[in-house]
Amino acid sequence: MEFEYYNPTRLIFAAGALARLGEVASQHGKRALLVTGGGSVKRSGVYDRAVASLKLAGVSTVECSGVEPNPRITTVRRGAKIARNEGCDVIIALGGGSAMDAAKVMAAAFYYDGDPWDMIFHGQTVPYVPTRALPIITVPTLAATGSEMNMGAVISNEETKEKSFVQAQCLYPVVALVDPELTMSVPQDQTAYGICDIITHVTEGYFNGVAGTPIQDRFAEGVIITAMEYGLKALEDGNNLEARAQVQWASIVALNGWVNAGTNGGFPVHMIEHTLSAYHDITHGAGLAVVNPAWMRFAARHRPEKFVQFAERIFGLDAKNSIDLDCALEGIDRFEAFLKSIGCPTRLSELGIGDALLTEYAKETVRIIHDDKGLLPGQPPMSEADIVAVLRSAL
Amino acid sequence: MEFEYYNPTRLIFAAGALARLGEVASQHGKRALLVTGGGSVKRSGVYDRAVASLKLAGVSTVECSGVEPNPRITTVRRGAKIARNEGCDVIIALGGGSAMDAAKVMAAAFYYDGDPWDMIFHGQTVPYVPTRALPIITVPTLAATGSEMNMGAVISNEETKEKSFVQAQCLYPVVALVDPELTMSVPQDQTAYGICDIITHVTEGYFNGVAGTPIQDRFAEGVIITAMEYGLKALEDGNNLEARAQVQWASIVALNGWVNAGTNGGFPVHMIEHTLSAYHDITHGAGLAVVNPAWMRFAARHRPEKFVQFAERIFGLDAKNSIDLDCALEGIDRFEAFLKSIGCPTRLSELGIGDALLTEYAKETVRIIHDDKGLLPGQPPMSEADIVAVLRSAL
Numbered sequence: 001m002e003f004e005y006y007n008p009t010r011l012i013f014a015a016g017a018l019a020r021l022g023e024v025a026s027q028h029g030k031r032a033l034l035v036t037g038g039g040s041v042k043r044s045g046v047y048d049r050a051v052a053s054l055k056l057a058g059v060s061t062v063e064c065s066g067v068e069p070n071p072r073i074t075t076v077r078r079g080a081k082i083a084r085n086e087g088c089d090v091i092i093a094l095g096g097g098s099a100m101d102a103a104k105v106m107a108a109a110f111y112y113d114g115d116p117w118d119m120i121f122h123g124q125t126v127p128y129v130p131t132r133a134l135p136i137i138t139v140p141t142l143a144a145t146g147s148e149m150n151m152g153a154v155i156s157n158e159e160t161k162e163k164s165f166v167q168a169q170c171l172y173p174v175v176a177l178v179d180p181e182l183t184m185s186v187p188q189d190q191t192a193y194g195i196c197d198i199i200t201h202v203t204e205g206y207f208n209g210v211a212g213t214p215i216q217d218r219f220a221e222g223v224i225i226t227a228m229e230y231g232l233k234a235l236e237d238g239n240n241l242e243a244r245a246q247v248q249w250a251s252i253v254a255l256n257g258w259v260n261a262g263t264n265g266g267f268p269v270h271m272i273e274h275t276l277s278a279y280h281d282i283t284h285g286a287g288l289a290v291v292n293p294a295w296m297r298f299a300a301r302h303r304p305e306k307f308v309q310f311a312e313r314i315f316g317l318d319a320k321n322s323i324d325l326d327c328a329l330e331g332i333d334r335f336e337a338f339l340k341s342i343g344c345p346t347r348l349s350e351l352g353i354g355d356a357l358l359t360e361y362a363k364e365t366v367r368i369i370h371d372d373k374g375l376l377p378g379q380p381p382m383s384e385a386d387i388v389a390v391l392r393s394a395l
Numbered sequence: 396m397e398f399e400y401y402n403p404t405r406l407i408f409a410a411g412a413l414a415r416l417g418e419v420a421s422q423h424g425k426r427a428l429l430v431t432g433g434g435s436v437k438r439s440g441v442y443d444r445a446v447a448s449l450k451l452a453g454v455s456t457v458e459c460s461g462v463e464p465n466p467r468i469t470t471v472r473r474g475a476k477i478a479r480n481e482g483c484d485v486i487i488a489l490g491g492g493s494a495m496d497a498a499k500v501m502a503a504a505f506y507y508d509g510d511p512w513d514m515i516f517h518g519q520t521v522p523y524v525p526t527r528a529l530p531i532i533t534v535p536t537l538a539a540t541g542s543e544m545n546m547g548a549v550i551s552n553e554e555t556k557e558k559s560f561v562q563a564q565c566l567y568p569v570v571a572l573v574d575p576e577l578t579m580s581v582p583q584d585q586t587a588y589g590i591c592d593i594i595t596h597v598t599e600g601y602f603n604g605v606a607g608t609p610i611q612d613r614f615a616e617g618v619i620i621t622a623m624e625y626g627l628k629a630l631e632d633g634n635n636l637e638a639r640a641q642v643q644w645a646s647i648v649a650l651n652g653w654v655n656a657g658t659n660g661g662f663p664v665h666m667i668e669h670t671l672s673a674y675h676d677i678t679h680g681a682g683l684a685v686v687n688p689a690w691m692r693f694a695a696r697h698r699p700e701k702f703v704q705f706a707e708r709i710f711g712l713d714a715k716n717s718i719d720l721d722c723a724l725e726g727i728d729r730f731e732a733f734l735k736s737i738g739c740p741t742r743l744s745e746l747g748i749g750d751a752l753l754t755e756y757a758k759e760t761v762r763i764i765h766d767d768k769g770l771l772p773g774q775p776p777m778s779e780a781d782i783v784a785v786l787r788s789a790l
Binding site: 001002003004005006007008009010011012013014015212214215217218219221222223225226229230242245246249250253258261262 | 396397398399400401402403404405406407408409410607609610612613614616617618620621624625637640641644645648653656657
């Protein structure tokens, strides 16, 4: 276990915290670019409350709205331009993962004269790693991506049909202002996809990480169990603030480094799903619900012991021994059944995806990131044929 | 659950990381005050390796050695004076919790013209909260206090027989350089006390925190289970690097905020133990081993459900119901038996402490910190009589 960990984001977590946005933002700037998604923050009144709080604290605002569910590089370019033209000195994301991710890259693009797509890792390379960004404040309205407290962002290029990521220290938000009340209006389907996203962030490190990480394993299991338990409660009653808060907290710790530190694993399920949503513009969490169980069944044969541990600790199953594949597969079945029970798709057909392009998805996924043998990093590393087989098993 | 979390310390965790000290320190200064405890870092050769690495990177050093196991304010004054006289621009702690805590307060005292004791919370007040400190680098040689990655320090005043704490953002180390190889030479008794310290950091938040923290609970349980499992392995074979690394990692996450974030609890066991070690100069972890089980038996009657959860999840016991006090007490017995089995004292008499001053310890503990009703914060808040009763039960 060898690693570095660094995360300087200040987290403010409280129901009602939105009212503090102005006070918090005024410590970092005087003119804010407010980055939002569709109209939901407008309809819910959250947008107006945010602007009012900012105004009260002397922070003026200019908006960049309409960030897509899979945020596009064209939108990043547009936002960065607004921020420059309007002399913004702080960027506030008010929305889900897409608004947060777009805002992060806009914040770095503000200082970069080239094309912001240069910052996105694609085709095994990245022309420019950003080193400077406007201060970023995240105000998540959805519990899912964990983008509120990490240095990552995922951006799509609709022209080249690429969807990939950037990670850079300057992209850590200065503040994550997390108000679980804001998630109470999230509809059932998006709530369920968020729960799947949270759990998948954790399973990636859990199943793909190095051996010998007992604390990280326990942390991961704690997040999964809590996301399932309180996720069900949040789905039963969307106004259950306690449940919403626990799911929100799970989403933060799932991807702020606390669970994954030292696991040093690949994210093969995410990488495959990114390709699918680059081609089909599906919701990320829904795509993960299809890919993850299928990938697990493939990976369990290579590393049964970790899947046996998952089956035992998450679902209370009793394994015959530490490499009991039947038990491992039963755990995966239970996990898939959970996803189905909360309304997630578990087959590609439910996403309207057929078998026509499986080879192309595989090729594209490996093109974006691969190890020195040309394989998609993970446990085990995957060939294009492996990816095709996994996707075919989920048709 | 309402809280703020912020921890900007960069963690570098790797066997052999000591060799990187020079490279890391040179990013923060050119002349380092090296703060060390007794002679163990000299005898083990760690001191020479640190100095060599620093020299190679162009960082000159001046030493402040002889920090006591319960670090004294006189030593802090001495160290700050050396740092000033020698023009140090970075402070490196090479040792256990005492070296790290002393180094932190020296770093703040460097910029403070008053007496550094002003910074220590005592008598319900603190004359000066530090806002500026030299950059601090921690290189722990013992897995115990978790001081390597937090903003706290505990300092004793031998004149006034006080032992208390300071917490300030400027005390976060810029880097925690953690090399688990350095802990392989720690003797059995100190290893055991360290394990007890780690577990007690976690039980404080677990048992004294607010209700409704399922993720923090799972994280805490993960740390406890891992510290026990790998602690035993480290005690069986001190050269088991894997075991040493897991215990070291447990010590970091036990008190860097990851487990306690949002629990917002008091630290009554620590506060009581601090009084004992202010009067008797005992090892902190050994004092905790005596106080914690005694406190648990007291607190279990007030909050049985949390102790039942502890008994079930840590020791696999089966409770009759969620407030089954017998099960709760059985869990505490098992915990105490574990501490005994690794060589920790579990009675005051083993520490050479009798019943002569119980009332004074209680009075002094409450004097240092109390709520607006004059009680020691915790679940439940404790009167002086409660503290006396707990200590009497551990005679």
